[in-house]
Amino acid sequence: MTRPRQPTRIQARNRAAILEAALDVFSALGYRGATVDRIATAAGLSKPNLLYYFPSKEAIHEELLGRLLDTWLDPLRALDPEGDPLEEILAYVRRKLEMSRDYPRESRLFANEIVQGAPRIHAILSTDLKALVDEKAALLARWMEEGRIARVHPYHLIFSIWSLTQHYADFDVQVRAVLGSEDPFAGAPEFVETLYRRLLTPG
Amino acid sequence: MTRPRQPTRIQARNRAAILEAALDVFSALGYRGATVDRIATAAGLSKPNLLYYFPSKEAIHEELLGRLLDTWLDPLRALDPEGDPLEEILAYVRRKLEMSRDYPRESRLFANEIVQGAPRIHAILSTDLKALVDEKAALLARWMEEGRIARVHPYHLIFSIWSLTQHYADFDVQVRAVLGSEDPFAGAPEFVETLYRRLLTPG
């Protein structure tokens, strides 16, 4: 009853375990700091066994990045031209903040990659990502021209949302060191909502 | 005419060259990605010769971090209780943005360290950095109570300044990939100034 073409349940489970473990290790130590042995142990496998499922450390990293980039940009894609401008933007900000809270490893995986010059995803950034941002920046500019939100540089507006929200994931250690016992995600949502309301309310 | 206690000119020059080269390499590749050989070559020295000046790769990294952290926090220290609140904050924001433009390597050195959990400077973050931020957050809170700037969470206000300004250095590749040929630092100062004016103007 072996199925030679379709991945077996064991294969699917092991590949998933490897990717989960790799996300843990890559996001915490960066590409160079992560070792195959460490990922394998975290996934409950031996090192050669891990390399039976993926041809190389590089391949695991690539698959992780590609697979997660899409999800990561979903909230921006969801920015709806038909919705209320300010509410759409605030929903985007909120969603991004929730992702920093709930998926900090994903955020740090990208942060690690980009701080070091994005050697593996640079092509995607200047094609797919640029195209998406161009589209949404045009939408923001239209809303501004219609007077429905205040006029600011649309690209820098998007950058500000990225940086403000991802900061809580990427610089988590620093934020917590400064705040002490206070939970960062207690005050953050109210702060960013206030910020974007005041920045974008027309008039 | 050798001076056994005082560093000679050659020593001083070589140590400086090593630190300069190390900043280049560490900030671009992270601690693990940087190799002693690469730093040595960039400094115009052989690997053993570099290790004549510094006992280890770790020692170079530590000296860099310690030496730069102070400079990095100077703009926050300069926040003047006697000045005009909004203008003081805007000056701080502007100075931070200039540092991202003029010293992006320093920003990325810290970003690399912090994203990976700040293993080497965590103690400093929760003592010195926390103390400084506590002091300045108290100042901000006082200004808010006096009604001289609008009321927001002072710590998150500081985090927002850090993240917004350093984003242009740390995520430089992404920002440039999205903007294409447009210079990020053309639109950024006006954007952040508008943002903080609208956020903090009382009323």
Added chain:
DNA sequence: GTCTATAGCCTGATAGAC
């Protein structure tokens, strides 16, 4: 599919001549 053993490379650091 999973293991032990190991090849082969790279890296941090040292030895020792000059």
Added chain:
DNA sequence: GTCTATCAGGCTATAGAC
């Protein structure tokens, strides 16, 4: 002070038994 040569350890990846 600076070099060449080299060691010792850690790493990715593979070989080959089961």
